[in-house]
Amino acid sequence: MTRLAALVVSGLLLILSAVLEPNLADAQPGVRIARVSYFSPGSLGAPGHTGLRNALRDLGYVEGRNIVYEDRFADGAFGRFPELAAQLARSRVDVICAVGPAAIQAAKDATTTIPIVMAFSGDDPVRSEFVASLARPGGNITGLTILVADLTSKRLALLNEVVPGLTRVVALANPTNRSTADELRELAKAAQALRLETQVVEARERSQLDGAFAVIAKSRAGAVLVFADPVFVANRDRVVTLAAASRLPAVYAWREYADAGGLMAYAPNREELNERTASFVDRILKGAKPADLPIEQPTRWELIINMKTAKALGLTIPPSLLRLAQRIIE
Incomplete structure (x- = not known):
């Protein structure tokens, strides 16, 4: 190889290194680099994503x-989960932070050795095995479990x-x-106790939201309860806009709404x-075994009320x- 060719190859390797591993530029010699994955049904920039990094x-x-x-x-x-989980298993990351039951199940199916931290499980982790x-x-x-069905009656x-x-x-x-x-089971029980009629309208993806709210607008309902779901959270601006257009009061599962x-x-x-999710990751990276770390549940809850929206709907809170309320938006 000529000297010129060697310089060209060397330069290309440096460029590839910078492209493939830009985040390792500040790594100190001898410092172990932890490799952590946030495994989510949502999209880049989902509320919990940045929060966990912080x-x-x-x-x-x-x-x-x-x-x-x-x-x-x-x-x-949701159909992408098995392949995404397989990618993580092949890459042998140190910890997988899985968000929601579908991600947890996919990660569980993909690996029995990589520690998995439930950023939250929306159902009973024991019953789900x-x-x-x-x-x-x-x-x-x-990790953490949140029994979302228990919150349906409160909402x-x-x-x-x-x-x-x-x-x-x-x-x-x-x-x-x-x-x-x-x-749905919790909704039926709660509605019976409050003597309310209920109707369920389904949407699987963003493209179905407009049609779902068209059905809702014709339903003669007096309010909307939006279930906890990553598709809805990722498209919360659209969901809120459609609820406002239908002139229906709505209650939601996350503050971002x-x-x-x-x-x-x-x-x-x-x-x-x-x-608390970060604490689980930290303990595991320092040597703790997931098998020995008890499952935790949230202890802090928040009610957020948007008074501007209440006024626009003619409601008196x-x-x-x-x-x-922990927070009131004026």
Whole structure:
């Protein structure tokens, strides 16, 4: 090889190295680089994605110095999970942070050795056979569980308190979400207790949202309960806009909806979820075994009320409810 050719090849290798591993530029010699994946049914920039990175940074994990991220997003296409999980298993990351039951199941099916942290599980992790028990998970999975079905009754009660003379509620649900069946059962029980009629309208992807709300607008319902679902969260601006166009009060599963103009959200506190997920990752990277780390549940919840939206809908929020709210958007 001529000297010129050698220089050209050397230069190309340097360029490829910079392209393939840009985040390792600041790595210190001798420092072990942790490889962590955020495995989500949502999209890049999902609320928990940035929050988890910030929480890990607070624990001393600086991207490019002692941690790199190999994230995977299904973009609402649940059928992509098996291949994405297989990619992570082949890459042998140190920890997979899986968001929601479908991602957890796919990660569990793909590996029995890589630690999996449930950023949250939307259903019972014992019944789903993710873990042996909450106290002693027993395998390669640990983390946080949020029983989303338990929150459905609380959200329905909020609508009943806010909307005068409410008799009928529509639930917007994604039938491909594993948590939906549990939410529907809880909705039926709660509606019976409150003597409310319910109707379920389905949407599996963004392209079906407009049609779903067209059905909702003709349903004679007095309010909408939007189930917890990554497709809906990723398209929250559209969901909120459609709810506003239908002139129907709606309650949502995450604070980001209220920030986008939704009437109300009742949800676990995002900061706590991120901090506790990061704590699981930190302990595992320092040698703890998932089998020995008990499953945890959120302890902080938040009610967010958007008063601008309430005014636009002609609703008067009861003072008792305002006193319970952790945040009021004026």
